[in-house]
Amino acid sequence: MTKSYMKMVLGVSISGTLGIFVKNIPMDNGEIMAIRTLIGGLFLLTIYLLSNRDFPFKELKGNIVKLVISGFLFGISGLLLFNSYDSVGVSLSSIIYSLNPVFIFIISIFFLKEDFKIKKAMGLLISVLGLLLVNGVAGLSFNPKLIFGLLAAITYALMAIINKKIKNLDSLIITSVQLLSASFIVLIYLLYTDKLTYTLPSGRGLVYLLIISFLHTGYAMKLYYEAIQNLPAQSVALISYIESLSALISSSIVLGERLTPIEIVGAILIIGGALIGELVDIKTNKEKIKYDTGNQ
Numbered sequence: 001m002t003k004s005y006m007k008m009v010l011g012v013s014i015s016g017t018l019g020i021f022v023k024n025i026p027m028d029n030g031e032i033m034a035i036r037t038l039i040g041g042l043f044l045l046t047i048y049l050l051s052n053r054d055f056p057f058k059e060l061k062g063n064i065v066k067l068v069i070s071g072f073l074f075g076i077s078g079l080l081l082f083n084s085y086d087s088v089g090v091s092l093s094s095i096i097y098s099l100n101p102v103f104i105f106i107i108s109i110f111f112l113k114e115d116f117k118i119k120k121a122m123g124l125l126i127s128v129l130g131l132l133l134v135n136g137v138a139g140l141s142f143n144p145k146l147i148f149g150l151l152a153a154i155t156y157a158l159m160a161i162i163n164k165k166i167k168n169l170d171s172l173i174i175t176s177v178q179l180l181s182a183s184f185i186v187l188i189y190l191l192y193t194d195k196l197t198y199t200l201p202s203g204r205g206l207v208y209l210l211i212i213s214f215l216h217t218g219y220a221m222k223l224y225y226e227a228i229q230n231l232p233a234q235s236v237a238l239i240s241y242i243e244s245l246s247a248l249i250s251s252s253i254v255l256g257e258r259l260t261p262i263e264i265v266g267a268i269l270i271i272g273g274a275l276i277g278e279l280v281d282i283k284t285n286k287e288k289i290k291y292d293t294g295n296q
Contacts, residue, residue: 004230008239011223016246018216019090020254021208022082028195029082034186035209037075040217041179047222048172059168060177066166067174071181073159077152079186084148091257094247095134095267096149101274102127103157123276130269133262171225179217244271 025032049055060067084093102124135143159178166174190196200206231239248267251257259267 004227005239007223008227008231009242011220011227012240012243013246014216014220014223016094016243017250018212019085019094019247020250021212021216023085023090023255024204025208025212026201026205027209028190028197029086030079030186030190030193030195031197032209032212033075033078033082034183034190036213036217037078037179037186038183039210039213040221041176041183043214043218044172044179044222045176048170048176053170056169056173060173063166063169064177066162067169067177068181070159070162070166071178072185073155073162074178075182075185077155077159078182079189080148080152080155084146084152087145087148089257090251090255091248091259092134092146092263093149093152094244094251095263095270096131096146097153097156098241098244098271098274099127099131099150100153100156100160103154104160107157107161119276123273125273126276127270127273130266130271130273133266133269135266171228172222175221175225241271241275 022029022032081093081097084096087093088096105120105124135146163174187196201209244267248259
């Protein structure tokens with residue numbers, strides 16, 4: 001169990017430093033995303049194939065449409081997040097991105113007709129208040145620079161909802177197919193917008209590109225999925241928010257980004273509100289499991 005905790009903390013801590021590398025790669029954001037997801041997807045797929053497990057052709061066929069769609073959404077979300085880094089910086093982007101559980105709640109209520117939970121709605125309101133503070137001027141006028149981060153969180157939320165519908169597949173297979181699908185859709189975007197240069201950066205830029213491909217997209221995801229198989233859901237939810245903290249600390253040290261006092265309060269409210277929503281889900285699932293067990 002201790003080893004799993006260490007893997008989880010290390011995985012999300014690595015993921016939180018993604019932005020500081022992306023900001024220092026002299027390439028179009030789309031090219032970075034396409035290469036990152038291609039290498040990461042092939043890396044995870046290779047790990048699965050080397051594990052001597054049978055390849056789940058039948059299960060993959062039954063889930064392929066959902067996998068490809070969720071992969072497309074992941075690619076779009078990552079591209080939007082990278083653009084948000086350029087627009088408002090890594091710190092603020094990471095904070096806005098952590099709103100994705102809030103959007104999962106909203107989408108689930110209005111489109112999936114899931115039950116409305118008061119405590120989760122309170123978490124939503126707290127996060128929205130935090131967003132208003134981050135937006136500035138008490139949110140009376142919308143800051144258009146935040147749009148990339150918000151859209152990134154929304155598309156990630158849609159991906160997470162689709163992922164819940166994927167059944168009977170190993171997490172490595174799910175992630176590798178999603179990453180390869182993400183690479184494909186971003187490549188289509190690059191070809192359509194004529195932004196594909198067919199050139200790689202040299203020196204540090206190339207090193208950083210390889211780091212985010214193998215370390216952040218491949219190794220960190222491997223650590224994460226190995227850890228969650230042995231950890232309680234509540235621990236996973238709590239530890240996941242270390243990623244936002246890692247992003248804030250690394251961007252402050254490396255990029256010199258600083259949040260204003262109001263933005264810091266907003267960040268605390270956004271992350272706190274989203275965390276409340278996560279914990280409500282965990283408690284509900286525990287109660288459901290206890291009820292089902294008691295009635296068997």
